[in-house]
Structures are given as structure tokens and as C-alpha cells.
Amino acid sequence: xxxxxxxxxxxxxxxxxxxxxxxxxxxxxxxxxxxxxxxxxxxxxxxxxxxxxxxxxxxxxxxxxxxxxxxxxxxxxxxxxxxxxxxxxxxxxxxxxxxxxxxxxxxxxxxxxxxxxxxxxxxxxxxxxxxxxxxxxxxxxxxxxxxxxxxxxxxxxxxxxxxxxxxxxxxxxxxxxxxxxxxxxxxxxxxxxxxxxxxxxxxxxxxxxxxxxxxxxxxxxxxxxxxxxxxxxxxxxxxxxxxxxxxxxxxxxxxxxxxxxxxxxxxxxxxxxxxxxxxxxxxxxxxxxxxxxxxxxxxxxxxxxxx
RNA sequence: CGCGGGGUAGAGCAGCCAGGUAGCUCGUCGGGCUCAUAACCCGGAGGUCGCAAGUUCGAAUCUUGCCCCCGCAA
Numbered sequence: 169x170x171x172x173x174x175x176x177x178x179x180x181x182x183x184x185x186x187x188x189x190x191x192x193x194x195x196x197x198x199x200x201x202x203x204x205x206x207x208x209x210x211x212x213x214x215x216x217x218x219x220x221x222x223x224x225x226x227x228x229x230x231x232x233x234x235x236x237x238x239x240x241x242x243x244x245x246x247x248x249x250x251x252x253x254x255x256x257x258x259x260x261x262x263x264x265x266x267x268x269x270x271x272x273x274x275x276x277x278x279x280x281x282x283x284x285x286x287x288x289x290x291x292x293x294x295x296x297x298x299x300x301x302x303x304x305x306x307x308x309x310x311x312x313x314x315x316x317x318x319x320x321x322x323x324x325x326x327x328x329x330x331x332x333x334x335x336x337x338x339x340x341x342x343x344x345x346x347x348x349x350x351x352x353x354x355x356x357x358x359x360x361x362x363x364x365x366x367x368x369x370x371x372x373x374x375x376x377x378x379x380x381x382x383x384x385x386x387x388x389x390x391x392x393x394x395x396x397x398x399x400x401x402x403x404x405x406x407x408x409x410x411x412x413x414x415x416x417x418x419x420x421x422x423x424x425x426x427x428x429x430x431x432x433x434x435x436x437x438x439x440x441x442x443x444x445x446x447x448x449x450x451x452x453x454x455x456x457x458x459x460x461x462x463x464x465x466x467x468x469x470x471x472x473x474x475x
Numbered sequence: 476c477g478c479g480g481g482g483u484a485g486a487g488c489a490g491c492c493a494g495g496u497a498g499c500u501c502g503u504c505g506g507g508c509u510c511a512u513a514a515c516c517c518g519g520a521g522g523u524c525g526c527a528a529g530u531u532c533g534a535a536u537c538u539u540g541c542c543c544c545c546g547c548a549a
Contacts, residue, residue, distance in 0.1 A: 205549080255508090453486080456486095
């Protein structure tokens with residue numbers, strides 16, 4: 169069975185590795201997004217999947233638009249393709265290249281959270297369970313029939329990073345099993361019910377008028393990318409971790425800001441302790457470390473987002 | 476040449492503009508007090524002030540060059 173793997177970010181790396189370990193040379197090529205300029209200096213950075221593929225010695229293909237590169241893909245004469253956070257929409261032409269189909273690894277329990285950023289969305293929404301679904305890819309966005317899925321619990325202290333890591337490992341565990349079934353031809357698919365599609369998440373200014381629970385979920389869901397932030401006294405702070413804490417006050421009011429108790433900010437309902445943050449120009453640090461050097465006045469309020 | 480912040484003790488910062496004894500908070504180590512502590516009191520250790528050159532009697536501080544880190548934006 170000749171397999172092509174299409175994926176891009178860190179999330180796809182364990183799955184790629186699992187396929188390589190199971191099928192070895194059966195993994196004939198890895199398709200990934202082109203290197204993108206990153207950072208202030210615009211350094212061209214290869215996506216994680218590319219680096220992993222090179223390490224494994226698997227040929228790498230990077231198409232600016234995969235739909236324009238059907239001949240190159242066809243030349244591989246592969247039997248099937250696995251996609252995992254590849255980052256490009258496939259066309260029917262692409263799908264038709266693979267006799268055994270194109271299969272997608274998606275980080276949610278479909279039909280919930282189709283589309284982009286399912287992991288961040290699940291945390292932000294306060295879900296307590298999500299998972300991995302492996303499904304047949306069709307033209308609709310994550311609407312194909314499901315082969316198998318497995319759930320993972322979300323704790324109310326989870327960050328997107330942590331959850332992404334766990335889901336990536338689960339994906340790596342499931343994909344060999346899925347490919348085994350597909351290879352044997354003995355499998356059945358389940359149709360998806362009514363679902364919804366979510367959009368990409370953006371860097372968001374925290375609205376402290378929401379409840380502590382919601383604020384915490386937002387911060388954890390966007391940590392560490394694309395991030396949530398707030399501004400107080402002309403200072404921009406990126407938030408990495410926040411949990412509900414004791415206290416109450418006007419939304420955005422700093423209830424405590426000393427190195428012992430940490431940074432506690434009042435929300436519309438309850439309060440949150442922002443325990444990991446990053447000042448503009450600085451590194452990510454604990455609130456206690458931050459407060460050792462920068463004094464924040466108790467009672468001062470964080471700016472509310474302008475709508 | 477996209478805009479901007481920064482590099483001073485293990486951590487986070489002040490000091491720089493108006494050169495002249497290396498400071499603060501936290502941590503750490505030792506001692507004291509307390510039934511107790513995110514408590515308090517006393518004491519100690521710990522620093523090539525990013526690197527190099529220059530100006531000067533004297534540079535963390537002024538000048539020039541270089542290295543590194545980071546926030547936005549893309």
C-alpha cells in the first residue's frame with residue numbers, strides 16, 4: 169500500500185511518525201505547506217512536518233496550491249492519502265488520484281467543530297470532552313463519513329498546547345489502526361449528523377466583563393497561539409494562563425498585584441488569577457516574577473476591548 | 476531598510492537623560508520569633524552591568540561598531 173501524507177504543523181508530526189513506523193517505505197511522499205517567512209526578520213521557516221519528514225528520509229513535496237499540482241501527485245501512483253492539518257482545501261481532482269481514498273485526521277468529535285482551530289474552540293467553549301475523528305475526505309469541509317473516533321477529556325485547567333499534544337498522540341495511535349482497516353477493505357463508515365463549522369481563532373483582547381470561567385477558558389484556549397491579551401496603564405500584556413480565583417470587583421479591576429498573591433483581576437462574575445503572562449518586549453513569565461519588578465497598582469482597571 | 480521594547484546577582488526590575496561606593500522585590504543560605512503562615516525580625520552568599528573599541532582622572536551611565544532576546548505588523 170503506497171501512502172502519501174499531507175500535514176503541516178506540530179500536531180501532525182506524531183501521526184506522520186506512526187505511519188512511517190508502520191509502513192516504512194510504503195510512505196512514498198509527504199506533502200506540506202511551503203516554507204513561510206516568520207518573525208521580524210522574515211526568516212524562511214520550514215513547517216514541523218517537513219523537518220520530521222526529512223529526518224525520516226521521506227521525500228517532501230511543497231505545493232503553493234495543491235490543486236494546481238495534480239500531475240506531480242499523480243506521478244506518485246499512491247493508493248491513498250492521509251491528511252492531517254494540511255492547511256489547503258483539496259479538489260475533486262486531487263481526491264480522484266487515490267484509489268483507496270483520502271482520509272483525514274480531525275481534532276474533534278465530528279460533526280462538532282468542523283473546520284479550523286477545533287482544539288482552541290473546544291476549550292474556549294468550555295467543553296469537557298473532545299477527540300480525534302478519522303474520516304473519508306470529501307469536498308465539504310470535514311463532512312465526510314467517519315471511520316473511527318476516540319474521545320479525550322478536557323479539564324478546566326487545560327491549555328490549547330497541552331490538549332493539542334494529547335490529541336496529536338491519540339491521532340498517532342488511531343491512524344495505524346485506521347489504515348489497517350482500510351487496507352483490509354473490511355470497514356464500515358458512519359454518516360455524520362448535523363454539525364457546525366468553526367473559523368480560525370484570532371488574537372483576542374480579553375473582555376473582563378465576562379465571567380471568570382469564560383475568561384479563563386478564553387486565555388487557556390488561545391495559549392500560546394494566537395494568544396489573548398490585555399492592556400493596563402499603557403502596558404500590553406499577553407496572557408498565557410488564567411484560572412478562576414477568589415475575589416470580586418469591577419470588571420477588569422486589579423484585586424491583587426504583589427509577588428506573594430500574584431495577579432488577580434476581577435471579572436464580570438468572579439475573578440481570575442493570571443499566572444502566566446508576557447509583557448511586550450519580554451518573555452513569558454509567572455505573574456509573581458513579573459510583579460517582582462513591575463509594580464501594578466491595586467484598583468487600577470484593565471482596558472475593555474473597544475467594540 | 477515595516478513599527479517598537481530590551482540585555483545590570485538564580486528570577487523580575489530600578490539606576491543611564493544631568494559620568495563619581497552596585498540598588499530594589501523575590502528566591503536562596505544561616506539564625507530568631509510563632510500552635511501556625513503567601514507571616515514577621517536579624518544576618519550572609521551571589522554581579523565579566525551582552526561584546527568590543529573610543530572619550531575621560533574616572534563609564535552600567537556619553538560616542539561608535541557588533542552580537543543576542545522579545546512585543547506588534549506581515
